[in-house]
Amino acid sequence: MESKIKPFLKWAGGKTQLLQQIIENLPENIEQIRKYVEPFVGAGAVFLCLASNNCFDEYIINDINHKLINLYIVMRDNCDELIEELRILKELYLSLESIEKKEEFYYKIRDEFNEENSNSIRMGALFVFLNKTCFNGLYRENSKGKFNVPFGKHISPGIYQENEIRDISQVLNTKNSNGELKVKILNTSFENINEYIDNNTFVYFDPPYRPVTLGGFNSYSKSGFNDDSQIKLRDFYDDMDKKGAKLMLSNSDPRILDKDDDFFDLLYKKFSIKRVRASRMINSKGSGRGAISELLITNYDK
Incomplete structure (x- = not known):
């Protein structure tokens, strides 16, 4: 299977x-298996791969980041208007010598994004613009829920590819034989999706x-996601296992920093834990980029 x-x-x-x-x-x-659920959809690489290959009859994607979820909804419902907003932002940015x-333009856009007074289409475009012009493409919020990533000093960023946005919009608009959308988009905490x-x-x-x-960060939203959150997620994972669902979870390998750190090995000791290699390009130092060990945790053996 290849991602389309x-x-x-x-x-x-x-x-x-x-x-x-x-x-x-x-x-x-x-x-x-009929249904796919992704509680932390992020940029959606896995969802887009599976959906573009028509692997399931129904998809539920969710994220606690309401600005990200707004972007998914805008891509689904207002694709043309989003592309036009992005075209204007790109032309304005590239025209600055x-x-x-x-x-200066970047921080003006960041302020507008954090004020949240713009309409949903504009907010979606601002999200994309900031993602492509901020430092290292990070998304990070402070304790007040304000996006606080600094300017990335990009001279001529691509900002967006129209065909990519249209492809995602098409996936999000896919309907079943009853004329119902196959993809449901939610904006809530992971604990609230158990009913699906x-x-x-x-x-x-x-x-x-x-x-x-x-000094590594995990502040994608103002709530953060600390070890207590990881334990709550394990409890939720346990509950979904008892429901009979097939589960896969990915996370960092703590042994990269401390060879004796068995946090996840102990947390998920009931389940199958594999260490796999992944290339990571987002790091403040070039020496920190490259193939590293990550975890895949499943409630089934492969």
Whole structure:
């Protein structure tokens, strides 16, 4: 299976580099499973791969980041208007001759994004613009829920590819034989999606990773995602296992930082834990980029 659609956002922990290992470790009876649920959709690499290959009858994608979910909804419902907003933003940015003027424009857009007074289409375009012009393509919020990633000093970024947005919009608009949308988009905490999961569901969990570098961040939203959150997620994973759903979870390998750190090995000791290699390009230092060990945790053996 190959992904027919690539994510158009740059995302810390995005699964493009791990996609082949994820596909290789899907449940053996994947063709018999009707529903797919992804509680932390992010840039959607796994969802887009499976949906573009028509693997399931129904998809539920969710994220607690309401600005990200707004972008998915806008891509589905207002594709043409989103592309037009992005065209204008791109032309304005590229018309600025000095990096100082580009930086000033970036922070003006960031302020507008954080004020949240713009309409949903404009907010979606601002999200994409900031993602492609900020430092390292990170998405990070402070304790007040404000996007606080600094300017990335990009001279001539691509900002967007129209065909990529249209491809994703087409997937999000796919309907079943009853004329109903096959993809449901939710904006809530992972604990609130249990009603959508049953014994005919495959769930892929891609939570904010536990930091594996000193000073590493996981503040995708103002709530953060600390070890207590990881434990709550394990409890939810346990509950969904008892429902009979097939489950896969990815996370960082704590042993990268400390060879004796068995946090996840102990947390998920009831389940199958594999260490796989993934390339990571988002790092403040070039020496920190490259292939590293990550975890794939399943409630089934492959």
